[in-house]
Amino acid sequence: MSRLLDVSDDVRAEIGDEEADRLLAGENAPGGYDCTSCRTPGDSAQxxxxxxxxxxxxxxxxxxxHAACLPSQVVQVAEDQLQGAVRSMTGSPDAPAGGGPQVAAPTQAVLGVxxxxxxxxxxxxxxxxxxxxxxxxxxxxEPGGGDDFLPLLIEQGFMPVSELNEAPRVLPGWSxxxxMGQLHAVLQPGTGGTSSQVAWWQAHQALQVTDGWRAAANKTHTVLVLAAPVGSIGxxxxxxxxxxxxxxxxxNxxxxxxxxxxxxT
Known part of the structure; x- marks a missing residue:
């Protein structure tokens, strides 16, 4: 039985035409599933x-x-981060506990979110x-050559903020x-001119957000991302x-x- 599946060009390129066609024909696609975004049941036949x-x-x-929750896309992450995300998404008992979300940076610093x-x-x-x-x-x-965190982000399109009196503009290609109702990643545009995205920050363990935060995000469909150098916020x-x-x-x-x-969502 054929399925109402959306398979993007990027996903097809990764899994191959044969596998994509099998999915669309319903051979390897689930009928019922739990949406990886909102965690409610879905049915690819309906x-x-x-x-x-x-x-x-x-x-x-x-x-x-659900197509209304997420578009079909490829999300590229580091292997260890993917394993951690899989454990958290599947609820495996050996998922890493505590530690908070973080990702390796060039100087071995990590990004706290x-x-x-x-x-x-x-x-x-x-x-x-x-x-x-x-x-x-x-x-x-060279080590000890200074902190380029803000200049690097400005080069990517982030805007300097002198006061928080208006929302910043949308940064194209980022999301x-x-x-499953938890924060997993901040995504940036991929390289090579494709429409796929890569993880700029990826949670080692999915980050819980409050119901109020999620409700506000679902209302505006937009999240503000603010960044500051080490020692600025705490x-x-x-x-x-x-x-x-x-x-x-x-x-400052x-x-x-x-x-x-x-x-x-």
């Missing part, structure tokens, strides 16, 4: 369904989602605040991936303290921001 391929160095995981709600111009915006644990150098730079236990730290970083010229579409 409703439009997206194929989402998570690709690591040696492992590829094909997931299914905090979620929170920001009030800007009278509207609540879901936000992610990114701060490395150490200075970030350009690839190939924030929610799967770990703040409350959103009001986080806002104060962000305002101070902005006033140590904050950049971008808005990104929400992928998933």
């Amino acid at each position: 409703e439009r369904t997206s194929t989402v391929l998570f690709v690591g160095d040696e492992t590829a995981v094909l997931a299914f989602a 905090t979620s929170g709600l920001l009030l800007i111009a009278g509207e609540l915006h879901p936000a992610l605040v990114v701060e490395p644990t150490g200075p970030i150098s350009r690839p190939g730079a 924030v991936l929610l799967a 770990r703040q236990p409350r959103e009001d303290l986080l806002r104060d730290a962000l305002d101070k970083a902005a006033a 010229g140590r904050l950049v921001a971008a808005a990104m579409p929400l992928a998933g």
Whole structure:
């Protein structure tokens, strides 16, 4: 029985025409499935369904989602990060505990990510605040050559923020991936002119977000991503303290921001 599957060109290129055709014919596609985004049941025989391929160095995981939740796409991640995401998505008991989300950076610093709600111009915006644990150098730079974190992000299209009085503009090609109701990645455009995305930041273990954060994200379909160099924000236990730290970083010229579409729910 044929399925109402969306298989993007990028997914087809990864799995091959033969496998893609088998999926579309219903030979290898599930009838019922749990959407990898919203975690509610779906039926590829009755409703439009997206194929989402998570690709690591040696492992590829094909997931299914309501087309209304996620488009068909390829998400490229590091092998160890993919394994951690698979464990968290499947609920395996050997999933890594604690530690928080982080990804290796060129200087072996890691990116800490905090979620929170920001009030800007009278509207609540879901936000992610990114701060490395150490200075970030350009690839190939000499050790101790300074912190290039903000310049590197500005080159990617992030905008310097002097005060948080308006939402930043949308950064083309970037998005924030929610799967199974949890935060999994911040995605950036892939290389080589393809439409696939790669993980700029990938959670080792899926990051829980509050119901209020998810509701705001589903309302605006956009997430604000704010970034500051090491030592600018710190770990703040409350959103009001986080806002104060962000305002101070902005006033000191140590904050950049971008808005990104929400992928998933």
